[in-house]
Amino acid sequence: MLVKVFGAALQGVDATIVTIEVNITRGVQFFLVGLPDNAVKESHERIVSAVGHNGLRFPRSQVVINMAPADIRKEGSAYDLPLAIGLLAADGQIDASRLERYVIMGEMGLDGALMPIKGSLPIAIKARELGYDGFILPRQNAREAAVVNKLKVYGVDNMMQVVRFFNGEETLEETVVDTRAEFYAHQSDFDFDFSDVKGQQNVKRAFEVAASGSHNIILIGPPGSGKSMMAKRLPSILPPLSLAESLETTKIHSVAGKLGSGTSLIAVRPFRSPHHTISSVALVGGGSNPQPGEISLAHNGVLFCDEFPEFPRHILELLRQPLEDRHITVSRAKYAIDYPANFMMVASMNPCPCGYYNHPTRPCVCSPAQVQRYLGKISGPLMDRFDIQCEITPVPFEKLSDTQQGEPSAVIRERVIRAREIQTARFRGEKGIHCNAQMTKQMLDRYAVPEAEGIGLLKQAMERLCLSARAYDRILKVARTIADLAQSEQITSEHIAEAIGYRSLDRGDWV
Numbered sequence: 001m002l003v004k005v006f007g008a009a010l011q012g013v014d015a016t017i018v019t020i021e022v023n024i025t026r027g028v029q030f031f032l033v034g035l036p037d038n039a040v041k042e043s044h045e046r047i048v049s050a051v052g053h054n055g056l057r058f059p060r061s062q063v064v065i066n067m068a069p070a071d072i073r074k075e076g077s078a079y080d081l082p083l084a085i086g087l088l089a090a091d092g093q094i095d096a097s098r099l100e101r102y103v104i105m106g107e108m109g110l111d112g113a114l115m116p117i118k119g120s121l122p123i124a125i126k127a128r129e130l131g132y133d134g135f136i137l138p139r140q141n142a143r144e145a146a147v148v149n150k151l152k153v154y155g156v157d158n159m160m161q162v163v164r165f166f167n168g169e170e171t172l173e174e175t176v177v178d179t180r181a182e183f184y185a186h187q188s189d190f191d192f193d194f195s196d197v198k199g200q201q202n203v204k205r206a207f208e209v210a211a212s213g214s215h216n217i218i219l220i221g222p223p224g225s226g227k228s229m230m231a232k233r234l235p236s237i238l239p240p241l242s243l244a245e246s247l248e249t250t251k252i253h254s255v256a257g258k259l260g261s262g263t264s265l266i267a268v269r270p271f272r273s274p275h276h277t278i279s280s281v282a283l284v285g286g287g288s289n290p291q292p293g294e295i296s297l298a299h300n301g302v303l304f305c306d307e308f309p310e311f312p313r314h315i316l317e318l319l320r321q322p323l324e325d326r327h328i329t330v331s332r333a334k335y336a337i338d339y340p341a342n343f344m345m346v347a348s349m350n351p352c353p354c355g356y357y358n359h360p361t362r363p364c365v366c367s368p369a370q371v372q373r374y375l376g377k378i379s380g381p382l383m384d385r386f387d388i389q390c391e392i393t394p395v396p397f398e399k400l401s402d403t404q405q406g407e408p409s410a411v412i413r414e415r416v417i418r419a420r421e422i423q424t425a426r427f428r429g430e431k432g433i434h435c436n437a438q439m440t441k442q443m444l445d446r447y448a449v450p451e452a453e454g455i456g457l458l459k460q461a462m463e464r465l466c467l468s469a470r471a472y473d474r475i476l477k478v479a480r481t482i483a484d485l486a487q488s489e490q491i492t493s494e495h496i497a498e499a500i501g502y503r504s505l506d507r508g509d510w511v
Contacts, residue, residue, distance in 0.1 A: 022086035027062025034067030050112035078117035081106035112159035186267035212419035213436035213481030216345035221392030227348035236409035270301035298343035
């Protein structure tokens with residue numbers, strides 16, 4: 001008897017439906033074809049054990065299973081459940097009349113218990129797109145898949161629930177999630193707040209400007225000055241995710257298996273902080289079983305690189321193209337996958353090996369050559385991609401001992417949201433452009449032309465600091481954001497002056 005069961009394979013952050021064809025004829029052999037990897041082939045032993053443990057009979061005939069399309073590699077143990085259901089249906093132990101209406105996925109234990117899988121959300125999206133009635137998967141992943149409307153999602157605990165469901169002996173409970181209520185209820189769940197930061201008003205202002213225009217920012221200062229502490233608070237002042245951004249972000253984390261059990265939607269912008277020992281594959285994605293890297297997990301959020309010069313040079317240079325293009329294409333001999341990578345880059349670094357170059361009170365013990373060598377670990381082209389270079393100094397005792405709370409993140413966030421609304425209206429007719437940091441050269445000529453006095457000031461800065469053309473564009477973008485925060489249509493010399501002030505590493509005392 002020939003039956004068909006439907007599962008799915010992940011390609012990048014999207015899913016492709018896999019048709020599992022099971023045919024049982026006379027004979028004694030077992031064949032599994034359709035480009036399965038070792039984990040899929042090992043499902044035979046898990047299925048034999050689970051079927052016997054639950055009092056069912058494994059077919060004692062020749063079994064041929066084809067996983068189509070055969071040119072897509074099938075990876076992982078999530079095919080255990082559809083393979084088992086297909087085998088039992090082909091053997092007549094399950095009514096196969098309704099199988100074609102459902103997508104089925106799940107990893108099984110030896111007793112038939114189901115364990116969570118990766119990529120539930122993109123599979124659910126594909127199932128709805130192709131018109132399937134429902135999606136049967138492990139209960140741990142049910143809420144994640146249930147955010148997709150117009151698709152019935154059934155979370156189950158073991159194989160026998162699925163067997164009884166298709167035989168009409170049991171009714172499965174549909175998992176229902178109020179997507180919008182779930183999303184909006186958790187948009188302000190932050191562990192850190194800017195009200196905890198003492199002093200550092202200039203750095204807080206730099207973060208506000210960076211958040212308002214989605215500008216990349218690098219912090220330079222001695223150890224213990226608060227670089228990491230403030231970077232961790234950046235998501236609390238960023239504009240809230242839209243529902244579309246939330247779905248896109250959740251899909252990436254779902255494919256990577258980074259969603260917690262019972263999680264439905266990611267409601268706050270992700271904050272990723274990889275260690276400087278990270279490998280290139282872990283950063284950009286790929287691998288033998290392709291997975292999104294840290295830059296894709298930071299999509300629609302923040303990628304924070306602490307101790308920036310300690311990252312290997314070749315790792316840092318991998319960031320240059322994604323910072324410009326906002327996506328990464330991972331090309332290998334057997335595949336080419338495009339991952340989104342629209343993230344806000346935040347980096348922090350000491351000014352020298354000892355950490356006290358330009359410190360107001362502590363002397364630096366590094367030679368000028370050591371300072372140059374340390375700063376030279378970051379290439380000029382990469383440094384140019386930071387719109388804001390902010391120097392940070394230690395907080396004096398008077399500020400540290402002050403018990404008064406600083407300005408809370410919620411207040412700063414309101415100003416950031418107002419500035420973003422101006423940008424949204426400005427770029428409504430521009431495809432793929434949502435904030436000032438994304439402006440092209442042509443857009444700068446339309447939306448970021450300073451007053452005559454500001455142009456003169458910018459000319460002096462360019463000549464005195466020997467700035468590159470890219471740095472010129474960055475200054476105009478930041479100045480446009482500062483003007484938006486001030487609710488000003490025109491970019492004035494004050495806005496240009498503040499933007500130039502955010503080029504700390506271009507000053508003479510850093511050369």
